[in-house]
Amino acid sequence: MNTPTIEQQILNAFLQVAPDVDPAKLKPEIPFRDQFDFDSMDTLNFAIGLHQQFGIDVPETQYRELASLAKTAAFVRSALQQDGKRSTGPAAT
């Protein structure tokens, strides 16, 4: 039962994008942009990291859901739930 929590996995994806950030200083509720000069390149790389980590797709129109660690966790949970429902169906891949 040592699987990492969703928050830990998100944090890993974040640190891939911003290796120069001290995770201890990361405030979950505050937008990344307000904490670390997070720009559109960082957001794109973060979305790619989440795709690799969780297999979820984040459409460009929903990037704002990735604004902070807390928002991202909520978004990932909901996306995984939808995927879970889909994967129980017969057409699941």
Added chain:
Amino acid sequence: MSGEFRMPSLGPDMEAGTLVQWRVKPGDAVKRGDIVALVETEKGIIDVEIFSDGVVDQLLVPEGTHVAVGTLLAQLNGGATRTRQVIEVGKPSEAPQPLARSAPVPATHAATSTTPTTTIVPPTISSVPSPEAHRRKVSPAARARARELGVDLERVTGTGMGAAITIEDVVRAAQTVDKPGIAEPAHDMRQIIARAMSRSKREIPHYYLSLTCSFAKARAFLDRYNARVDIESRLLPSCVLLKAVAQAAKAMPEFNGFYKDDAFQAASDVHLGVAIAMRGGRLVAPALLNADQKSLAALMIDLRDLATRVRAGHMRSSELSMPTLTVTSFAEEDVDSVIPVIYPPQVAIVGVGAIRERPWVVEGQVRAELTVPISLAADHRVTDGRAGTRFLATIRNALQAPEQL
């Protein structure tokens, strides 16, 4: 054929660097573009490439040595058969005249204390011409700076080649009058930016133009493109803007190149410098090589790679030394436009303002339109406002046909 590998100049503001690590050893075959050493500058640790093919003969500078730009670092292909002192790597005690930033020997202080008749001569090695002990080597720029700051050159410890006094030494001496101590890295960075920008403002007669363009077609193109491709292949607006500028630079070479030795030399390739702010106050402008020849998809891969390496501290020497024209983007910031300063010896810089909806008049009707202000600062020694106007119009026209980029 013998070859030499010297400390490269990674931009006009660099005077010295620390050889942090060798990536090759004697006997290794190298080819053009291989990373042979890591060098630390105020911009971080840079992967330094070699520009000739050959076999490494001797490494002349041990790891951890701070040396001036142009210092011979290694010999290739039997070049060392000439009288060269060989330094064994890993013995820093035999270092060839380390510039020893952290602990310079204050020769003047020693002289004024107890032994006024003794002159302390900085250590030198045979491969470096030995300076005359009493003649102070001072670069003309350092002399001028000393005059500005009111620094007595006799009281400055030189850390340049052959104990020459550099601008840095003068600035440091001016500061230590009031507050001794080692400068913070961020402070160093501000100083090197200030030095390059002061040189720019002093030497380059700038002129400035700006033009607001519609970005609606480009945005619609991006939306269509990004909905179609994998998440890894999505394009950013900056990619489209950079390509448009690169094409304009190719079409109008008088904005793409260097002003050196009282003459403009147009560059044959477009290596587009991209100003990237690093967290912690650092600012660098490494180049996207041959940006005009790359598809948007290829340019995006390069841009992502560059941004990642800048953040992780793995810029390459070619990227730092080669920009032929620079773009500085405030597209995501809350400013209307930017009036940039040219990075010498380049002759132009393009600024991108915030991409946002603005009032826009089309056929007598005002509507909200996604727009982007594009500005140009260019060198009056090379071009004038008429050419600059055409250059901006070329960029605007490219943005109105994004599918052709």
